[in-house]
Each structure stands twice: as C-alpha cells, then as structure tokens.
Amino acid sequence: MNGQQDREFDALLVLSFGGPEKPDDVRPFLENVTRGRGVPPERLDAVAEHYMHFGGVSPINALNRDIIVGIEAELRGAGIDLPVYFGNRNWHPMVEDTVARMHDDGVRNALVFPTSAWGGYSGCRQYHEDISRAREAVGGDAPTLAKLRQYYDHPLMVAAFADAIRAAREQLSEGVRERARLVFTAHSVPVASDAAAGPPAAGGHLYSRQVAEASRLCAEAVGVDDFDLVWQSRSGPPQVPWLDPDICDHLDTVGAAGAPAAIVCPIGFVSDHLEVVWDLDTEARAKAAELGIEFARVATPGTDPRFARMVRELVQERLAGDDPARLGVEPLLGATADGRPCAVDCCAPVRRPAGN
Template sequence: MPEELDSTPYDALLLLSFGGPEGPDDVIPFLENVTRGRGIPQERLKEVGRHYYLFGGVSPINDQNRALLDALRKDFAEHGLDLPVYWGNRNWAPYLTDTLREMAAAGRRRVLTVATSAYASYSGCRQYRENLAEALATLESEGLEPPRIDKLRHYFNHPGFLEPMIDGVLASLADLPADVRDGAHLAFTTHSIPQASADTSGPVEGHGDGGAYVAQHLDVARLIADAVRERTGAEHPWRLVYQSRSGAPHIPWLEPDICDHLEELHAAGAPSAVMVPIGFVSDHMEVKYDLDTEATAKAEELGLPVRRSPTVGADPRFAAAVRELVVERAATERGLPVRRCALGELGPSHDVCPVGCCPARAPKPAAAGADSPYA
C-alpha cells in the first residue's frame, strides 16, 4: 500500500475548465454562453460554429477532461492521496455552479481548484476566478454554505507539464522526412490576446506588475528548445507565435499569427516546421481547427512540410504534477516547509493572486485571490 499523502486542510479538488459542445444542437447555445454580454451577432456565431460542425458538432475538450479526471483519480489512488476530484465548466455541462452545489451538499468546505490553463492572463486565470465568485454567490443566495476555494499556482514551468511536450516535439521531429528534419523550425503557439491584457498580466519576477503572459510562454519555449537541442544534438530555430485571434481588427493583439509565420518561414527558405501548442493543455477546438485544419492547410499550400506536436492532455506525468502541487499547497497551508518545483528562469508562481492581478476593463468579484470575498 502507498504511504498516505496529506491534503489537509483540503477535502476536494475541482477540475475547472472551459467546456464545449457535445453534438450539433449544442454548438450555437454553447457559443452564446461563451459570448454572453458581448453583443456578438448571430451571423458571427454561425460562422464560428462551422468549425465545430466539421467535427460533428463535438469539441474534444470534454472527452479530454474525462480522460484527465480518470488519470488524476488513478494517480491519487496509486499514491495514497485520499482526495475526491470533481469537474465543472464555465460554458457547458457539467456547469461550474451545479458542480459547486453538489460539492456543498456533500459537505465539502475547503476546495482546491486546478484550471485547464497554465499561464497568467485575464482569460486564463482571473476570468475563471470571477466565474467561481459568481457561482459561490449563487450558492449563498440559495441558502447553501459556499466552500472556501483556493487555486493551484500556475504550472507552466512544472516538469510534469514540460516533459510531455518535450517528448512530443521529439516525436514530431522524428516523423518529418529525414532530409528536412535537422533544419526544422519550432513554432511555439499560444492563444493571442489583446496587447493591453498581455501587458497587465502578472505579476512576474523581473517584469513588474505585468507582462507575465508573454514572459511565461517565452520561458517554456526556451526550456523545450534547449531540451530538444540537448537530446538531439541539433539546433532548431524557434519563435513564439499566436493563433485564434477573435477581437475587433482595430484593437492590437499579440502577433505574429501562426499562418503568417509559416509564410515567413517558407519565404526565408526554412525546410520544415513543427507547430508546438504550448499554450493549450488539451486538443480542444482551437488546436484541432486552427492548427490541424487551417494552419496545416496553409503549410500544404506553401509546400512546407509541417507536423503538430501533441498537447499534454491526460499524460500521467501531468496527473502526477497536479498531485505534487496539491500536496505542496496543502503543506503550505499547514505552515510546513515545502519544495516548490519549477524549471526555467521565472521560478514558481504565486499561490494567491494579488489584488488587481490580470484586471479586466470592468472588474468583478473574484474568488481564490487576495481580494476574494470567499477567502
């Protein structure tokens, strides 16, 4: 029997994710949930919906989360961590409020949450915390006692997140034709966000109150590129690029776009490229469509050999990383010394988001932070 690990004071873990449609009839209602309050016309929703219909109206993210749930529960059981794992989504079933209602009814009082987003930004962290606060307020209005929720720190530089991506790049390089393999460029991709949001993401050591989103991705890209060089003996040029922009044309967003970058690589004579989606935990629609469909079609048009390396998904090393982060945070809450595992130049992220971290244009209450009404 494994030695029992102590998660005290926590009595549950919540896997917090984005959600996605699971059939053609779900697509437009799901997109309405995602864009509620933004005044997006139905015509635009139908245009985006076509991406989902190419895959039968099903986003892969929910099945990815089911696989991750299974991996977490298996890892916890094998390592003696007696902590139930729940799952709630922002935009589709199982909805976050319903899951928290279930947890409150089961008597869960201290909950840790891990979001399927590894980096600091409004959409990747603060918005999830706002959703948590809104759901907890709903429970309180129903006469239920809302649990206290803490959020695991950003895990972008944890070895259990990095190692699966390193192996994925190595496998993708090996899959390229031998005559274009050694000169392959690495295009590290992540979700483009407004430049203003990127500038106020954080804080991060050496970057003041903002700039964490780009700095964290650059650190991850550098770590993976260095590991690939050490294991293959080949130096692969790399760049951080962006995808999935959805904002108004007049608002500056992070660039270059992956398709523009592929054109630049081809024009410069690059023999091949590997697209490495470091900004995404699993193969959801923005990976399956924006990279596997749109960017791959662009590469074929150019005659540029490309491969897309896998996301971390439910890799057992990632499940183990979550377990380690749970035990680390629990020990910290009990006042015990802990070893905070992190690679790269930036070190481990903060446990508690400070006041004003990753602000929105119209701030809302947010749980799991220094300014949380549910702390």
C-alpha cells in the same frame, strides 16, 4: 498525510473552459463564451462552422474526463483521499452546478485545478471569478475553493512537451528534420489585456512572458536555441489589436525563409481542444501544404501520464507547503511567494469603454 492535512482539504475540483457535445449546443456555447465582448454575429457563425466540421462536438469535455481518470488514479496511488469533481465556465457541467453538488456531498474545503497553466486575465483571474460566481450561487455555506498555482514551467509539463516535440520531428521526412523550424503557438489575447496583466512593478505582460518562458524551456530541452513564438485563435472585434503574428501568417515567413518544414507546438494548450484541431490540424496544415513545406504538429500533454502526475504533485505541494517545483527563471508572477492565489492586481481585466 497527517490528520490536520486530511481536514484542510476534502476534494479536488477540475475547472475548465467547457465545450459543446452535440450540434444544438454549439451556438448557445459560443454565446456564453463571447457574452459582453462585442464579437460580431458573423464571427460566431464562422466559428460555429468549425464545430460543425467535427459533428458539433468539441473534444474538450471528453479529454478532461480522461484527465480526471488519470488524476484519480494518481491520488489513490499516493494515498491522497480526495474525490475529484468536474466543472466548466461555459458549458455543462457548469461550475455552479458542480459546486452545488459538492456542497450537497458535504465538501467543505476543496482545491481547484484549472486547465490553464498561465497567469493573465483569461488564464488565471477569470478562473478566480468562476470560483467566486459558483460560491455565490450556492450561498453562504458554499465550500471554500482554493485555486492551485500556475504550472507553465513545471518540470513534468516541460518534459512532456519536449518528448512530444521529439516525436513530431520523427514524423518529418528524414532529409528535412534537422532544418525544420520549431514554432510555438498559444491562444492570442488583446494586446491591452496582456500589457495590463501582472503586478505593475513587474512591467505587465504576464501571460506572454510566461508563454515565452515555457517555449524557451521546451526548446532548450530538445536542444533548439532558435525558435519562433506566434499566436492563434483570436476572436475579438477586428479593430482591437491582439497578440500577433497569427500562426498561418507566420507560415508564410517560414516558407519565405527557405525552411523545408515546420514543427508546430501548441504550448498554450493542455489538450487537443477545438482551437488545436481546427486552427492547427486543419487551417495551418493546409497552409503549409499550399506553401510546399512539411508540417508536424506536436501532441498536447494532457494524454501523457506525466500530466496527471503533475496535478498530483501540485496537490501534494499545496498540502505540505513545499516550495514550487519549477524550471523557469521568471518569478512566479501572479501568485504569492508560496505559489498560492494571485497577488493583488496581478491580472485584472481591462476596462472597456462603454459600447465596446
């Protein structure tokens, strides 16, 4: 990097969702996640039990720390002198505390890598809100924070998922591999929220369109042209429509169609969060066993060395002003032409009626 680039950015913040790291954290964490969303207490109790099944610990923070170690090594290897910080939306280390520490360390202009590859409110706009909230908490001389672009169709992301699909296929009995159904799954969101995501002229549905595009690219990479896209982990009030079908309901369809096995790819997740290890490794796997079909779950890309390499490439792309490295044919909706922060109204939150 030249001197001008060195002065432009002086740190990288990895910004994530957060998760409990001991049993006493679980309920306060869930209350943070669902605040203002009208989620009934009994639903929180049920989800809390999922965490307690794993000792009250979510894998997400440890996985993110491992990712950061990889990113630091990639940056050093490329001669990029950016210290890496870690902050969360919903649990410690909270992003407000991290940005305060960055300020105290003398950071003035930082890049932000979100652990969400997507557009839409939850996948993108909410991270911008996290950034704004943290800067407001620090005050007028808070570091500037520039979020990196969406990366759902980055070549390294697609390659990591494609190799993981191949590896999952090898877990199945030899006689069923070629007849296994490939099923992609991502976190469900309210139908209205998805419809409103994206510049109105582009027709909305930014999140689900990007998930569909990423699924198509990964399926194409492994030579599959007929696959399914389903959803998981809905958490809202039952009267609010969310994207469906749910993965467990869909396995009924897979079994009824005569498929002897399912290869389930958590395309919507970069790491084995609790939503992956509970909804897929526990509930969906049990459902498949009940139906008498083999089940192979595809690994998430966060542990693949190419993931940290991708982050380094996103940083270099932003520093140099290069064109985004992408495989998709969809426009990079939710970003400006150079892949920088979201376009106006790209993923605005849906306004809920009072009392909901």
